[in-house]
Amino acid sequence: MSDSLSRYPNPIIPEQNAMNDPRNTLASGPDSHEINLDALWMKIVDESRACCDPLLGSFFNACVHRHPHFSAALADIIGRKLGDTSISPSALTHLIQETYRHSPPLVSIAAADLIAVMMRDAACSNLVTPFLFFKGFHSIQAHRIAHWLWQQDRPFLALHMQSRISEVFAVDIHPAARLGQRVMIDHGTGVVIGETAVIDDDVSILQAVTLGGTGKIEQDRHPKVRRGVLIGAGAKVLGNVEIGEGAKIGAGSIVLENVLPYTTVVGNPARPVGIKHKDMPGISMDLSLPPIDYVI
Known part of the structure; x- marks a missing residue:
């Protein structure tokens, strides 16, 4: 620089x-x-x-x-x-x-x-x-x-x-969706963010990610993504679920449940892998995954 x-x-x-x-x-x-x-x-x-x-x-x-x-x-x-x-x-x-x-x-x-x-x-x-x-x-x-x-x-x-x-x-981001500051959408193509979604500060989202609903529920129905989260390419997070601070979602994962803070989840349906990390992947952009002992 x-x-x-x-x-x-x-x-x-x-x-x-x-x-x-x-x-x-x-x-x-x-x-x-x-x-x-x-x-x-x-x-x-x-x-x-x-x-x-x-x-x-x-x-x-x-x-x-x-x-x-x-x-x-x-x-x-x-x-x-x-x-x-x-x-x-x-x-x-x-x-x-x-x-x-x-x-x-x-x-x-x-x-x-x-x-x-x-x-x-x-x-x-x-x-x-x-x-x-x-x-x-x-x-x-x-x-x-x-x-x-x-x-x-x-x-x-x-x-x-x-x-x-x-x-x-x-x-495609609904105008009612709420975004914090220092948010990055990398590449962008295919990203969809629904009406009641909330994205906190310092979040990074890669291409083809969906923060969507699970049906025609009219109330609060989209994900809440907390600070420092990293969402890998092609991941789908569906429903009114909370992605905890500092969590990491692997590429292509389907997330249907809450994700604990500083936890890495991968797969379809997504499940936790490895031990909790200490950094904020949304800031560090650490896309690495721990060893996985099952077929995703």
């Missing part, structure tokens, strides 16, 4: 280990209120200027260089991607900017999400890459707008946003 943040008065990245690589630390990343948004934006601009491909010059200018700050650029990116004949990109961008104006914490939370992606994703060594190119990050930020609209009693506009997120990013 570049040390160019050292010239800023309030660093936005937690102190790193001796290797100075954000992916080697188990720190979750800063809380949204701790982030210096001006320093974050200067860092993104610096990284974008390091791109030497002339074919991307106009792209970087449109998405980064012409914007005065982080929230303006993020609103423009989401508006461009999700705008259509129903709501034009410019109108949607304006809606998102107004949402950020009415709810400033959404901007800081987006910044916290972005830093979390850089720190956890082994394929990412900077901020500008997920900011411009990672649809998992984009889908979460678009959902946060839809959720705010849902809370403001604008359900059809929120549902329109949900529909566009699903069409463009292949990520």
Whole structure:
């Protein structure tokens, strides 16, 4: 990671280990209120200027260089991607900017999400890459707008946003679903999160994960995912079950019951394996599994 943040008065990245690589630390990343948004934006601009491909010059200018700050650029990116004949990109961008104006914490939370992606994703060594190119990050930020609209009693506009997120990013999150901060959806394709689902801080979700219901129950019917959980690719968590803090769900597992904190579960149906771990897999991104002595 570049040390160019050292010239800023309030660093936005937690102190790193001796290797100075954000992916080697188990720190979750800063809380949204701790982030210096001006320093974050200067860092993104610096990284974008390091791109030497002339074919991307106009792209970087449109998405980064012409914007005065982080929230303006993020609103423009989401508006461009999700705008259509129903709501034009410019109108949607304006809606998102107004949402950020009415709810400033959404901007800081987006910044916290972005830093979390850089720190956890082994394929990412900077901020500008997920900011411009990672649809998992984009889908979460678009959902946060839809959720705010849902809370403001604008359900059809929120549902329109949900529909566009699903069409463009292949990520389907009901606008009523509640997400904490420093949440990462990696790759994103095929992720489904139901209406009454709750995802706490520092959770990481890989592609093709479903947090779904088990029928037509109208009440609380979707999973509650606690802090620091890691959900592997293709896992299905169904019903009003609680995935305890720091738990890990193996790829392809079908979870139908509560999962205890700091426990690894795998299989169909999922069952605990190995001994309890001590770290937060959603932060460390430890995808390893203990020895398994049965056929999954």
